[in-house]
Amino acid sequence: MSMHREAIRTARSVVVKIGTTALTTPSGEFDSSRLQYLADTIEARMRAGSDVVIVSSGAIAAGIEPLGLTKRPADLATKQAAASVGQVALVNSWSAAFGHYGRTVGQVLLTAHDISMRVQHNNAQRTLDRLRALHAVAIVNENDTVATNEIRFGDNDRLSALVAHLVGADALILLSDIDGLYDGDPRKATADHPARFIPEVAGPDDLADVTAGRGSSLGTGGMVSKLSSALLAADAGVPVLLAAASDAAAALSDASVGTVFVPRTERMSARRFWVRYAAEASGALTLDDGAVRAVLKQRRSLLPAGITAVAGHFHGGDVVELRGADASVVARGVAAYDAAELSTMIGRSTSDLPVELRRPAVHADDLVAL
Structure with missing residues (x-):
């Protein structure tokens, strides 16, 4: 056996x-x-x-x-x-x-x-x-x-x-x-x-x-x-x-x-497990190629600088899909900000943001690659 x-x-x-x-x-x-x-x-x-x-x-x-x-x-x-x-x-x-x-x-x-x-x-x-x-x-x-x-x-x-x-x-x-x-x-x-x-x-x-x-x-x-x-x-x-x-x-x-x-x-x-399989996605973030590599290959947190678009109406703590430039879903994660807030941060370097907005958009611990 x-x-x-x-x-x-x-x-x-x-x-x-x-x-x-x-x-x-x-x-x-x-x-x-x-x-x-x-x-x-x-x-x-x-x-x-x-x-x-x-x-x-x-x-x-x-x-x-x-x-x-x-x-x-x-x-x-x-x-x-x-x-x-x-x-x-x-x-x-x-x-x-x-x-x-x-x-x-x-x-x-x-x-x-x-x-x-x-x-x-x-x-x-x-x-x-x-x-x-x-x-x-x-x-x-x-x-x-x-x-x-x-x-x-x-x-x-x-x-x-x-x-x-x-x-x-x-x-x-x-x-x-x-x-x-x-x-x-x-x-x-x-x-x-x-x-x-x-x-x-x-x-x-x-x-x-x-x-x-x-x-x-x-x-x-x-x-x-x-x-x-x-x-x-x-x-x-x-x-x-x-x-x-x-x-x-x-x-x-x-x-x-x-x-x-x-x-x-x-x-x-x-x-x-909950993030990957159980939770409903409330929105989506589109990533540039560099951010996709950082998330998938290096298991790093997603920063606002790597986001090119925000879709959906979600709040901080909701699960969102992370998509590549071709719209394919590459990962899922827990958003740290709501959609409206994150929309103002797209493509901006962390150092250019107010201190209270310098957290990652999705922390590596709350991110699961697909």
Whole structure:
């Protein structure tokens, strides 16, 4: 067994993401027996000494039948209505499943806005930490009833990666109908064009020949979202296991199945992770070539002299994108000034500015290259 599978096997704090297809029949009906099986395997992991946070999809699917719908709705309002009904059924099913073991569950509904704003981000972190301290099982889901298309995570795969970092998890396990990463869709493989299984992803070179597909009609995430979310978590320092829900017992016991995504050697700080992945950008700064080199190559602070344009309405403390002359985003950082103030400082040397305006526009400690 590789050291990375061993790290997942022995992880004391684990986030388990469960996809919609793992909780539904092939015809799309919500299946409480599948949920009970997953609860049983998670209970076994918890009894072995691990803390587990569950990120559970399935709310919209669970609301389809009670509302008399025949298929997953396409419009936002009906999706939100289905989520409103289905979320009750979903959390009740988790509560009943863990009730067999005398465990209490707590529901945590999040929107992208909650993660993107520092105060809500910290509040969510405290809530999840406290639930674990009280030995309750946190069931996390995107709050589909209020999330709009503009503020969605897009799928619970990305949410699970953000939650894994939020709670300082030692491992992230993604469970769905996919038993791991292939270089193509195994359902479309032929003798002439077989799909090759990839047991471990250590870096970009391992993905050179991978073609990822979209999701099912019931869920929102496909291999594209799973791959990007696994890479996000691994980049933050969290090892990831991508496996089939039908292999949950093996995935949660000895990590002997699925594909492992190797984490970076150093864990990203909570603040840098928030700047890079979680926060919404409130504006943008365009940099000259010299400033781009200083930010990317020398890891230096951004000074007003290197800024050629300011866009957006932001305040000091907001996250902004840093763009090159070709408009490509090269970094993200926390602005030290508001947009109006910074607009008066464009291209000016620090020595030409009043003493109170001689701080960097974006300090190196608050800057993350992309």
